[in-house]
Amino acid sequence: MKTIAACVEELLVAQPFLEEALARNIINYSALAEELTTPVSDMLRKPVKTGAIMMALRRYSPPPDLGGSPRLKKVIKNLGDITVRSNLIDFTFLNSQSLIKSHSKLLEHIQPNPNVFYAFTRGILESNIIISNAQKAHILNCFKNETLLAQKEQLSAISLNLPENNSKVTGLYYQIFKRLAWEGIALYEVVSTTNEFTILVEDELIDKAFSVIKRLKA
Structure with missing residues (x-):
């Protein structure tokens, strides 16, 4: 009871x-x-x-860690470089048996150009590609036989380098999401690796989001 x-x-x-x-x-x-x-x-x-x-x-x-433990505060203070990228586009495709082949065509095309921003995430039912807007035509060509579920332009990304062992610190992502939510910033997409965290927002929100992320270390 x-x-x-x-x-x-x-x-x-x-x-x-x-x-x-x-x-x-x-x-x-x-x-x-x-x-x-x-x-x-x-x-x-x-x-x-x-x-x-x-x-x-x-x-x-x-x-006990909800309000910010000393360890969490130390990690936030030692957050690394912040990188902003604009003119991005986001594609969502339905997963299929041929999707990897289509993806490999795209990789062959962008491999010679290291300046192209690119992120790929594969879920259970769908896959997501975030890439520089200049590559839109190539994406549509490489994936012309795939099912396009969504397409969003006029996006910008903020990437944040995280300290080592950040995955062992409770509440780090919560602090980031909390401050963005308090400022009314909607996240279009989130991508992370072991020591790097990237948020994708609409262009009109990028200045506000960057200010929030920058103040994290203050």
């Missing part, structure tokens, strides 16, 4: 911004308890008093 404490925890975990504010003691417990009264009552299918919810909030222990 669910308890009030379990319901409160479930609601907080589903809202990490709220959970972090609670961890930093910058939230009004009484107001939050009033806000959670209806959803908790719905989850338990019976009326719940605000005082009981407030008690559950005060007893709740957020994850």
Whole structure:
């Protein structure tokens, strides 16, 4: 049987911004308890008093790293170079038996030109290609026998070099996504390797996104 404490925890975990504010003691417990009264009552299918919810909030222990552990802060401070690329286009193709062959044709074409921005991601049902807009005609030619699911132009990318062992630090990506979300920046695509992280946004958002990423280290 669910308890009030379990319901409160479930609601907080589903809202990490709220959970972090609670961890930093910058939230009004009484107001939050009033806000959670209806959803908790719905989850338990019976009326719940605000005082009981407030008690559950005060007893709740957020994850210790949620607000930024010393290790996380050190990694953020040591983030590497930021690279911005513009005039990009994003293609999404349906996966097929011939897709790899089409892809190899594209690689042969761009291999002599190291300045071409290119990223390829293969999912379960579809594959995604991000490439310089100047290569649009070649993409359409190489993949002319494939099923094009989506095509988006006027995109820009911000690439960020990450410190070694970043994958062992809890909350790094959360901090990046959180700050972008707070600024109302929608991400069109995200690509990452072991020590490099790239976000793709619409051109009109690139200046704002770059400012957010740059301030991460401040």
